[in-house]
Amino acid sequence: MNSDCVSESWVSFPATPFLIGFRYPFPTFTQSLFTLMSMCYIQAMPMMWRVLYTLETIIEQEGREIGMSELSRLYNLVTHGSHRFLYKHKPSDSHPILKTTKNDTHWKTHFFFVRKDSILDRKDLPKKWITQGRIWDP
Numbered sequence: 001m002n003s004d005c006v007s008e009s010w011v012s013f014p015a016t017p018f019l020i021g022f023r024y025p026f027p028t029f030t031q032s033l034f035t036l037m038s039m040c041y042i043q044a045m046p047m048m049w050r051v052l053y054t055l056e057t058i059i060e061q062e063g064r065e066i067g068m069s070e071l072s073r074l075y076n077l078v079t080h081g082s083h084r085f086l087y088k089h090k091p092s093d094s095h096p097i098l099k100t101t102k103n104d105t106h107w108k109t110h111f112f113f114v115r116k117d118s119i120l121d122r123k124d125l126p127k128k129w130i131t132q133g134r135i136w137d138p
Contacts, residue, residue: 003042003108003109003111007113008116009115009116009117010113010114010115010116011041011113011114011116011119011125011126012040012041012042012111012112012113013041013042013111013112013113013114014041014042014044014046014049014107014110014111015107015110015111015112016046016049016104016107016110017041017044017049017052017053020049020050020053021053022049022053022056024119025121025124027056027059027060029052029055029056029059029066029067030052030056031124032068033052033068033071034124034126035124036068037077037130038126038127038128038130039085039126039130040126040128040129040130041126042111043083043084043085043129043130044084044085044086045080045084045085045086045104045107046102046104046107047086047087047100047101047102047104048085048086048087050097050099050100051075051087051097051100054097054100055071055097073090074087074089074090074093074096074097075087075088075089075090075096076088076089076090083129083130084108
């Protein structure tokens with residue numbers, strides 16, 4: 001099975017978020033992004049996970065409220081093929097969060113599958129791959 005396989009029984013998780021400190025279930029802000037976008041977790045490139053982790057840390061430690069509208073003012077959601085997504089800073093601005101970009105070799109091969117029925121609250125699990133993305137705040 002490939003990481004981009006869509007299954008009724010299994011969900012694919014990338015290793016990156018867990019290596020940098022995330023736990024599942026993901027925090028509210030991070031999960032809301034994936035839910036709004038209907039994006040599979042494996043579609044997020046490592047840089048995207050680092051940005052989300054940094055924002056979650058700011059939310060938790062500083063008590064700040066950050067929503068999709070704030071995120072969309074900082075970054076554009078882009079793909080570099082294979083329908084994998086990352087954040088690109090706005091052309092007129094410098095990187096809003098430093099040290100989130102780096103070359104992660106073989107990141108696409110570091111993933112694992114979990115049986116969906118082993119996850120207590122499955123309602124937010126991704127159901128399909130998205131092929132285009134746009135951040136919006138309903």
